[in-house]
Amino acid sequence: MKILLLGFGSIGRHIVRLLDYDFTAMVRDIAAHRERGTLGVRLITEEGFDEALAQADLVVEAAGVPAAKRFLPRVNKPFVLTSVGALADSKTAEALMTPHLHVTNGAIGGFDLLEAVADQLDTVTITTSKAPTGLIQDWMSDDEATRLENLTEPETLFSGDPIEAIDKFPGNVNVAVALAYATRGSRPLSESLQKVQVKLVADPVRTDSAHVIEASGDAGSFRFEFVSAPSPITPATSGTTALSLAATIRRIAPYIRRD
Numbered sequence: 565m566k567i568l569l570l571g572f573g574s575i576g577r578h579i580v581r582l583l584d585y586d587f588t589a590m591v592r593d594i595a596a597h598r599e600r601g602t603l604g605v606r607l608i609t610e611e612g613f614d615e616a617l618a619q620a621d622l623v624v625e626a627a628g629v630p631a632a633k634r635f636l637p638r639v640n641k642p643f644v645l646t647s648v649g650a651l652a653d654s655k656t657a658e659a660l661m662t663p664h665l666h667v668t669n670g671a672i673g674g675f676d677l678l679e680a681v682a683d684q685l686d687t688v689t690i691t692t693s694k695a696p697t698g699l700i701q702d703w704m705s706d707d708e709a710t711r712l713e714n715l716t717e718p719e720t721l722f723s724g725d726p727i728e729a730i731d732k733f734p735g736n737v738n739v740a741v742a743l744a745y746a747t748r749g750s751r752p753l754s755e756s757l758q759k760v761q762v763k764l765v766a767d768p769v770r771t772d773s774a775h776v777i778e779a780s781g782d783a784g785s786f787r788f789e790f791v792s793a794p795s796p797i798t799p800a801t802s803g804t805t806a807l808s809l810a811a812t813i814r815r816i817a818p819y820i821r822r823d
Contacts, residue, residue, distance in 0.1 A: 565585050565618060565621045565814070565817060565820060566585070566586045566617075566620050566621045566622075567583075567585050567586065567587050567588070567620060567622050567623070567624055567820060568588050568589075568590065568616050568617060568620035568622070568623045568624070568789035569587050569588065569589040569605070569620065569624050569626060569630055570589075570590050570623065570624065570625045570626060570627040570632075570636075571589070571590070571591070571606065571625065571626040571627025571628065571631060571637055571732065572589040572590075572591045572597055572607070572626075572629075573626070574806075575582075575626040575627045575646060575805055575806050575809065576589055576627075576719060577603060578806035579624070579626065579762035579806050579810055579813075580604075580605055581603065582642075582806065582807070582810040583628070583810055583813060583814070584658070584686050585605075587606070588605065588606045588607075588608060588616050588619075588620070588708060589603040589605045589606070589607055589609050589779055590607075590610065590616065590627075590635075590775070591607055591608075591609065591737045592610075592769055593606075594609060594687040594801070597759040603649045603792065607732070612743075613635065613638075616637075617638070617639065617669050620640070620641070620699070621641070621642075621820050621821070622642050622643065622644070622813070622816075622817075622820050623636070623639050623641065623642070623643035624643070624644045624645070624646070624808065624809070624813065625643065625644065625645055625646050625647060625752045626646045626647075626736070627639055627647070628647050628688045628735065629647045629649045629650045629730065629734050629735075629738075630734075631644075631647070632645060632647040632650035632656075633650045633653060633656045635657040636650070636656075636659075636660055636733060637656065637660065639664065640664070642664050642666065642816065642820055643664055643665065643666065644666045644667075644668055644809065644812055644813060644816075645660065645665060645666070645667050645668070646668055646670065646738075646805065646809055647738055648667055648668075648738045648739075648741045648742040648745060649726075649730035649737065649738040649740075650729075650741075650751060651741055651744075651745060652727045652730045652731075652741050652771075654718070654754060657753055657754075658718075661753070663696065666812055666816055667742060667745055668740055668742075668792065668805075668808050668809045668811075668812040669741055669742060669808045670739055670742055670804070670805045670808055670809075671678065671773060671775060671790060671792045671804045671805050671808070672690075672739045672742065672743070672775045672777065672788070672790050673788070673790065673797075673808075674704070674777065674786070674788040675742075675746040676744050677777060677786065678743075678745050678747050678777075678786070679749075680746070681750035681783035681784070681786075682748060682749030682750075682756075683750055683751075684781045684782040685747060685749075685780065685781040685783060686711070686749050686780060686781040686782075687761070687778075687779065687780050688743065688744075688759060688760045688761070688777075688778075688779045689761045689762075689763070689777070689778050690739065690740050690743050690760065690761075690762055690763070690775060690776065690777050691762075691764075691765060691775070691776045692734045692737060692739065692740070692762070692763070692764050692765065692773065692774070692775050693718070693761050693766075693767045693770055693773070693774040694736060694765075694766065694770060694774075695763040695766070695767065695768070695770045695771060695809070696713065696715045696719075696767070696768055697712065697713055699712065699721060699736060699764070699766050700713070701732065701733060702710055702817050703732075708804065712766055715766055715768045716768055717764055718767040718768070718769075719765065720763055720764070720765050720766075720768065721733075721764050721765065722762065722764040723761070723762070723763050723764075724761070724762060725757060725758055725759075725760060725761065726741045726743070726757050726762055726819045727752050727757050727758075728762075729762040729764065733764060733788060735756075737762060737763065737764060739775055740760060742761045743760055743777060744756040744757045744759070744760045747759075747760065747779065751821075756806055757787065762787055772791055772792055773791070773792045773793075774789070774790065774791045774792075775788075775789070775790045775792075775810065776788070776789045776790075777789075777790075790804070792804040792805075797807075822823070
């Protein structure tokens with residue numbers, strides 16, 4: 565199977581090591597990636613996207629929300645979305661939510677049960693805890709960044725819905741949008757994005773990422789807790805994300821039409 569990989573960072577490089585497929589990866593700077601080693605992957609830049617897309621059997625996005633929003637609406641064949649935060653934008657969600665879309669769970673799970681009971685849930689919350697330095701954003705002042713670097717006690721940085729969360733912390737809360745997608749049930753995704761409540765905690769003792777999901781309603785009360793080991797490629801990224809993505813690809817591979 566020929567896979568067009570959007571992005572070749574920690575997730576993309578991990579995927580290539582996990583799966584034995586014919587990979588082409590779209591990157592911004594080929595020279596920089598060649599210095600790190602290509603792992604046998606053919607590298608292209610944006611200029612080669614359309615040609616590579618035509619040759620691919622499957623497109624796998626692992627490049628972040630902006631890239632997902634920019635390139636995936638142009639894909640008219642099966643694709644896997646890793647940066648699920650892209651669905652928080654209504655226009656992008658409308659373009660991507662087709663039969664071609666496959667959403668990976670990323671760093672959390674339990675979605676099979678939550679999808680089954682989604683219409684009988686009244687409340688859905690997710691609390692994500694990460695090391696403070698991994699939560700520093702470009703929009704923060706130097707003083708705020710320094711304060712987070714020197715944090716000695718856990719602190720809640722954000723409380724709100726997934727749309728607000730992905731806007732402020734685009735690289736940290738894709739899981740919140742994935743949870744909204746999984747618990748939408750028969751409702752539009754836009755309603756689920758407003759119902760799910762997100763809390764983001766900076767915890768100075770953490771070296772990993774922790775996620776606690778709580779959901780309740782007529783179906784019962786449910787609690788899931790996930791603590792993900794860091795990626796062997798880049799410690800700042802959860803290793804579970806690449807493993808989940810690989811599992812998604814293996815699951816759908818038998819159904820991919822190869823021209």
